[in-house]
Amino acid sequence: MDVYLPIAEVSVNAPLLIGLGMVVGFISGLFGIGGGFLMAPVLVFMGIPPAVAVASQANHVVASSASSVFAYGRKRAVDFRMGAVLAAGGAVGSLIGVEIFRMLRLMGQGDLVVSLSYLIFLGVIGGLMLTESLGSLLRRRRGEPPEVVKDRRPAWLYGLPLKMKFPRSRLYISVIPPVLIGVFVGILSAVMGVGGGFVLVPAMVYLLRMPAGVVVGTSLFQIIITTSLVTILQAGRNQTVDLMLATLLLFGGVIGAQLGARASARFRAEELRVVLAVIVLLVGLQMGLGVFVTPADPFVLAPGMGG
Amino acid sequence: MVFDLPAPPVAVASVSAALTTTKVEVTSDYHGQKIVLYGAVFNLTDRPADVVVVVRGPDQPVRIARKVQVTGLWLNSRPVVFQGAPGFYTVASSRPLSEIADYGTLRRLAIGVDHLAFNTPADGVVETRFGVKDLVVSRLGSDYLDYRRAVVRIKHAAGLYDQNERGVTYVDKGLFRAEIDLPTSAPIGRYQAEIHLFQEGREVQVRQRPLEVRKVGIERTIYLFAHQRPWAYGFLAVLLAIGSGYGASVIFRRS
Known part of the structure; x- marks a missing residue:
């Protein structure tokens, strides 16, 4: 059953889109990431123009993240204050990122920067997560005691001014690190067209040392704010949000996210992280290696005008 | 003797044609559409006539970049903008265009994907070359043709540009039909179907039929x-x- 998308101006299989939304929503609810880094490449592969794919899937990310944040919020697993601080940085970052991306596109280097940032960020984060989580998984298998986690938080978290209390995360730290993380994630999300959860989750765990219980919910809460902003900016400035596409995706997405949030309770954190690391690495390699492969056609249409 | 000759023919060969669909409505189950054009050639002369059907969609500027390898990475070079490239273009005839008219005529009428009149005004420089004055030469120089061909190739692969030497078929003597396949990606807007009649390499008549593709x-x-x-x-x-x-x-x- 194919359906014509009014903004993308292509016709695609509707059940396939709902299914895709559901799978990505499930992964989103399970890991606390937006899932944009998975969705955008698949949509482009299906023939949807990249600008429309990126803008419309941001709206899907809003829906699936909202669906799980309501679930996590009831379990008191969202640090709204931390999320708001991160999102404030994220808003600034995404405005900067949109400008950077616009210039890069005019220079014709949009594709390259997207591919390289996928390769670098997903590769590095996936690699780090994989070694770390495999290591702790193996130690448990061998019956060794888990590595003693240095509970001492780095001094720089405390040495900076503008301290703020984050009761849910049991933190009393400067707002500068979270704001900077937010700015960085905001730039990334504008350039790569993703919510940035795959950067945010490790940053909250390893840099801010937030308790694992609130990381996923807080990450999703921050993602809702930035992706809502991205959706409105994209719709207002570029008219690239396809409501038909977004509706199909989010119909599957909200259901998938609920199932994912439920399933997350049944798995061990390390096992989940191994799976997420493998997914992140694979997508990063798949997207990034294109830059090294000799293209079949040396000419490409550069987006950015008309179609 | 001289008076026995008939008066020189003025327009004894003519063509008329109609589209079976003049409004294509894009709805949620739109899959592209096949449009059939029927027409008749009235040829009272003994010289053969050829029909060429050209369908042009609204213009869509094209930005195209060439990938170049720099230290192992494939990068895009600076994109080139082609103005005046139609978003959809198809030519149908009953035999190869080169047999119907010569290069200059086809180029002047912009018939055939190789003769589409799109150019890169922003990059053009006026100079004298081969003794011809005020010739607009692209910044791309000799690469210009490569870029041009790439635009046609990419659009052809998307089903947007086509040239079919068997596209016009004769159903009966003088009665012809041509099929035009609009893919889903064909742009929305006003199209123009042109029916050219050629005799001995010259265009003797051209008729135009509008076609509209719109969302409903x-x-x-x-x-x-x-x-x-x-x-x-x-x-x-x-x-x-x-x-x-x-x-x-x-x-x-x-x-």
Whole structure:
């Protein structure tokens, strides 16, 4: 059953889109990431123009993240204050990122920067997560005691001014690190067209040392704010949000996210992280290696005008 | 003797044609459409006549970049903009165009994908070359043809440009038909079907038939909303997303 998308101006299989939304929503609810880094490449592969794919899937990310944040919020697993601080940085970052991306596109280097940032960020984060989580998984298998986690938080978290209390995360730290993380994630999300959860989750765990219980919910809460902003900016400035596409995706997405949030309770954190690391690495390699492969056609249409 | 000769023919060969569809409506189950053109050639001379059907869509500027390898990475070179490239272009004839008319005629009439009159005005420089004055030469120099061919190749692969030497078929003596395949990606807007009649390499007549591709129903509503009130559209999209997220979480909590 194919359906014509009014903004993308292509016709695609509707059940396939709902299914895709559901799978990505499930992964989103399970890991606390937006899932944009998975969705955008698949949509482009299906023939949807990249600008429309990126803008419309941001709206899907809003829906699936909202669906799980309501679930996590009831379990008191969202640090709204931390999320708001991160999102404030994220808003600034995404405005900067949109400008950077616009210039890069005019220079014709949009594709390259997207591919390289996928390769670098997903590769590095996936690699780090994989070694770390495999290591702790193996130690448990061998019956060794888990590595003693240095509970001492780095001094720089405390040495900076503008301290703020984050009761849910049991933190009393400067707002500068979270704001900077937010700015960085905001730039990334504008350039790569993703919510940035795959950067945010490790940053909250390893840099801010937030308790694992609130990381996923807080990450999703921050993602809702930035992706809502991205959706409105994209719709207002570029008219690239396809409501038909977004509706199909989010119909599957909200259901998938609920199932994912439920399933997350049944798995061990390390096992989940191994799976997420493998997914992140694979997508990063798949997207990034294109830059090294000799293209079949040396000419490409550069987006950015008309179609 | 001289007076026995008939008066020189003025326009004794003529063509008329009609499209079976003049409005293509893009709805949610739109899959592209096949459009049939029927026409008749009235040829009172004993010279053979050829029909060439050209369908042009609205112009869409094209930005194209060439990938170049720099230290192992494939990078895009600076994109080149082609103005005046039609968003859809197809030529149908009953034999190869080169047999119907010569290069200069085809080029002047912009018939055939190789003769499409699109250029790169921003990059053009006027100079004298081969003794011809005021010749517009592209910044790309001899690469220009490569870029041009690439535009045609990419558009052809997308089903947007086509040239079919068997596209015009004769159903009966003088009665012909041509089929035009509009792919889903064909742009929205006003199209023009041109029916050219050639005799001995010269164009003797051209007829034009308009064709409109437009969105209707919910597709049109969404499209207009997105373009006329873009900010409200964006807010609505976000509200819809958060609302459905909330809805799903409520439903799943109960179940």
